[in-house]
Amino acid sequence: MSNKNILKDNVGKKAADLIKDGQIVGLGTGSTTHYFIRHLGERIKNEDLNILGIPTSYQSLIIAREAGINTTTLDEYDIDIAVDGADEVNQNLDLIKGGGAAHTLEKLVDSSAKEFVVIVDDSKMVRDLGEFPVPVEIIPEALRVVKKSLIDMGGKPELRMGVQKDGPVITDNGNFILDTKFEKIRNPQKLEKELNILPGVLENGIFTDLVDKVIVGSPSGIKEID
Numbered sequence: 001m002s003n004k005n006i007l008k009d010n011v012g013k014k015a016a017d018l019i020k021d022g023q024i025v026g027l028g029t030g031s032t033t034h035y036f037i038r039h040l041g042e043r044i045k046n047e048d049l050n051i052l053g054i055p056t057s058y059q060s061l062i063i064a065r066e067a068g069i070n071t072t073t074l075d076e077y078d079i080d081i082a083v084d085g086a087d088e089v090n091q092n093l094d095l096i097k098g099g100g101a102a103h104t105l106e107k108l109v110d111s112s113a114k115e116f117v118v119i120v121d122d123s124k125m126v127r128d129l130g131e132f133p134v135p136v137e138i139i140p141e142a143l144r145v146v147k148k149s150l151i152d153m154g155g156k157p158e159l160r161m162g163v164q165k166d167g168p169v170i171t172d173n174g175n176f177i178l179d180t181k182f183e184k185i186r187n188p189q190k191l192e193k194e195l196n197i198l199p200g201v202l203e204n205g206i207f208t209d210l211v212d213k214v215i216v217g218s219p220s221g222i223k224e225i226d
């Protein structure tokens with residue numbers, strides 16, 4: 001396992017240990033949360049726990065099934081605790097998410113949870129958000145119009161392409177992603193709102209005022225910030 005993956009594994013295990021029997025758990029998306037989901041699956045099996053997961057993507061649904069976690073939906077249950085990764089975390093615990101194109105459902109699930117825990121390795125901790133481009137999910141018909149609006153707002157939007165570069169990434173909701181680089185984001189709350197009122201935008205990857213705890217893994221150990 002690479003050094004970074006060891007850190008992800010450590011924070012994933014730490015978060016899995018927080019989950020209590022009987023809880024409904026939001027399952028985030030991304031490589032760090034995969035470790036969490038796998039560790040949670042092990043605990044469910046070893047301790048015979050009664051836990052249901054609510055996945056934030058097809059990816060996390062499939063990993064949850066592989067890990068032996070039964071899943072349900074937000075339509076049926078409220079969420080006790082959600083555990084998710086992030087692409088950037090600032091000192092106020094605001095986030096940029098959506099590196100895995102799942103931020104729309106992630107924001108719904110994470111914001112619905114009574115407790116929202118973020119797990120990251122220390123490379124994700126930043127002073128100001130914005131080195132990582134903000135993922136903006138748009139309906140395909142809005143591509144040209146929203147791109148222009150984002151440029152007018154000082155952003156540099158780029159349509160996210162698939163690995164083969166032969167077509168755009170399509171989200172679980174059937175939409176496109178405009179990865180939009182802004183200079184240092186001084187007021188994430190304001191930008192989050194301004195992006196979401198553009199017609200054609202479904203959701204953006206800035207998450208503000210949501211996080212209860214961040215678990216950070218570094219070579220010197222695990223730190224919890226709340």
Ligand code: 5RP
Nearest residue numbers: 030031032085098099100102
């Ligand atoms: C997916 C996300 C992920 O949580 C974020 O991209 C972090 O992923 P990773 O743990 O693989 O670095 O927001 O939409």
